[in-house]
Amino acid sequence: MSNDSPIDEIQFGVSDRGVATVVINRPHVLNAVDPASHDRLNAIWDSIRNDDRVRVVVVTGAGEKAFCVGADMSANAVDKTGLQYWAELDPNGFGGLSLRTDLDVPVIAKVNGYALGGGMEMVLGADIVVAAATAQFGLTEPRVGRLALDGGITMLVRRIPYTQAMSLLLTGRKASAEEMQRAGLVNEVVSPPELDSAVDRWIDQILACAPTSIRAVKQMVSRTSHLTASEARGMRLPSVMAALDSEDSVEGVNAFQQKRQPVWPGR
Incomplete structure (x- = not known):
């Protein structure tokens, strides 16, 4: 440590x-x-x-x-x-x-x-x-x-x-x-x-999960609890936008298609 x-x-x-x-x-x-x-x-x-x-x-x-x-x-x-x-x-x-x-x-x-x-x-x-x-x-x-x-x-x-x-x-x-x-x-x-x-x-x-996905999940949960589910989905939160356009999202699909464990870039 x-x-x-x-x-x-x-x-x-x-x-x-x-x-x-x-x-x-x-x-x-x-x-x-x-x-x-x-x-x-x-x-x-x-x-x-x-x-x-x-x-x-x-x-x-x-x-x-x-x-x-x-x-x-x-x-x-x-x-x-x-x-x-x-x-x-x-x-x-x-x-x-x-x-x-x-x-x-x-x-x-x-x-x-x-x-x-x-x-x-x-x-x-x-x-x-x-x-x-x-x-x-x-x-x-x-x-x-x-x-x-x-x-x-x-x-x-x-x-x-x-x-x-x-x-x-x-x-x-x-x-x-x-x-x-x-x-x-x-x-x-x-x-x-x-x-x-x-x-x-x-x-x-x-x-085991993509770092960008985990950050997006946590941010979405913590910042949208006062909204309806539909309203929350439409929020352009920074971590959500970053996860959708991340290297992690590309690596996750590639790893799935290649039947291997992903190696997350974390960005």
Whole structure:
């Protein structure tokens, strides 16, 4: 892995295959995010957005106990009023990810443990969720007098059935990985020792596709959700136009006709 972050609490690198890995490395606080870590995460997502080498991102937490339990309330501005907190919310959401709409590469959340509060919101900002069977999910903010304003309240009811979403939002309870898979939020649940290999399988399937097609799919989904299907099809989005006129599209047809695996130019 290259491009390791000099900031140990947020580890970042990009492999030769174009797989970016983002690790919240604060296991001493169950990977809770403090303001400095949040800023670093935002900067990392910005760099990924501008790096054509990156084809897929895996975000996870260090250790075996937690993906992320949200804001570090021991270090965060807990002395601020709710209104002050609301006024200073990041447009990109928690961890710079939960509400971000300008990231045109797939994000896989590798949920190795607790995904609570803002950590659950980061999961909601991902495209594919692979979880250890021991993982637990929850928007626990009401239990400390807070609100899941970084996408938790608004996005959960769009991702899973209303009554199941409200059963979490109105209780602040924790739900198992199996329950979240049944609800449709989690793609795959595996035993903890199998988590890495399960994520690798998803990565391989994404890398088998044309990079320009994947970027176009992600951009079209993220930027047209407010439109009808017909209106969305007519949008001349940059990544869609690039994919339609790409070397990838030529290589894909040639490989199919020649009965071989494609070698994607990525442009």
